[in-house]
Amino acid sequence: MTELVGDSARLLSARLQVIGLWDDARQELDVWAASKLKARFWIRDDDAFEPSPSLERLRDVSVRFDTRIGLAIIPGKITPGLQEFLAENVHQFYPMCHGWKHVNYNLGKKPAEFGPDRPISNMIADTEFALHSFKECFSSSQPIFVPPFNRITPALIKTLPRVGFAGVSLMPSYLERKLLQLNSRMQWRGIVRMPEFKDGLRIDVHLDVIDWKARTAQRTNVVSDLLVQQLRGRRLGLVQPDAPIGLLTHHLEHDEPVWHALDGMLDFLRSHESVEFIDVGRWIADNAADQPCIADK
Template sequence: MTPDWTPLDQELDRWRDQGLTLPLWWRDDDAIAPTPQLDQLAALAAKVGLPVHLAVIPARVSPALAQELPPHLIPVVHGWAHQSHAPAGEKKAEFGAHRPLPDMAAEARDGLARLQTLFGPALPPLFVPPWNRIAPEITATLPALGYRMISTFTPRKTPLAAPGLSQINTHLDPIDWRGSRSLAAPERLIDQIARQLTDRREGRADADEPYGILTHHLVHDAAIWDFTTALLVRLMQGPITPWTAPKDPETEE
């Protein structure tokens, strides 16, 4: 069944009518090595004309990934080993408040160094904590470790996550992680993005933050790929400006 895209189409029309432009970006998590799924991701990015920020797991990355990565897939640091250290019963986190700060700082520093060695100047100084969770103490430390941007999930509350560290979040994830682990209800996803864009247009959310689509290429089934393709094609035909993470960003004061 084809989803009803009317709520999103109508909201994009309102953006056009008011002369507004949506900064749009794309983040895909958990990359380790070249795979057929990664090839499919790269092909989709080329088809729609939107680069993908590929969150790479430093401790598990294969050097072959750096050798074969096309330029429209932009590597960024995805924690260290994507290993949860949370106590039993708590939400998964690699960089949570239950760990010693020096241990987390060392892993964040080593993750940046390892990926800089592999990818060189193609790597923006952007940190993506696994499971989109990070303790405030380590967030505040990231600029001293060489990072200038951080990305988690849900609309940001402030442009800076810490002094010297821009917050560039993602906002829509099509996967039903707590249920089928396939595509979430398409109508709910369409309503979610339409409401988020309305909030921006009407001043209830930060309209300057790039709007982020979050995907996980290694676990996509056909339904997820199909919806993601349809969504990105629709957005790219709308009043948008593609956003890519700068290699030498100047953070907002």
């Protein structure tokens, strides 16, 4: 009996410690609530190409937390089984085009399929192949390009609307991350603004649940700090206030601590009155209507 009491006390202590790690984020969200603001969130999961137990588990996360996940699919590797799986789970996943074949051409450097070392003509051809293959599998009229390894040369971004992509999903640049970090500390209000993106839609991811060096879950305090930076950046005008905050996952790379951390973050966010999760497909359709016409290829 004494051992059971001791185990219960340790579990409670551990849970309280985890809850405490979200305190700064909770306080920032409380400011949003007091100002009657809504923080919008979404989830993007990368590297899908076939059904798997991990993808089924991600589907269960979508159902449990009532959110539609943007699924970045590698069109050059997609299997018929994935098409069937997604046809059965249209309310849980919104397909997005994840490069062409997810090949790293920057050997010896930071990995990239569409980095600056490749001829632009080759990369444009690959995006055209990718779009054709993607549209054969999915009927999306507003395809979003997700560059593998979250890297893409700016010259290619400018060509994506002409190829036929409605927009792009990236991670913030180093400059954007530093400005958000400084803004969170200095509390600039209206003094600095991020440049407007003019090459179609942009719907980014900002918080990675994986620590890639350790190959396991990112520490909760690190994610909480990044969350505060994103929220303050929007509340203080550095970033468009209604720009969705993206959570990044990779279902094939998740160990148990990553699944646990994802549940914990979503539990925390869903519990706050100022948080809402967007339907990514509906958000893209609504915002694409405000963009210039894109050639249908």
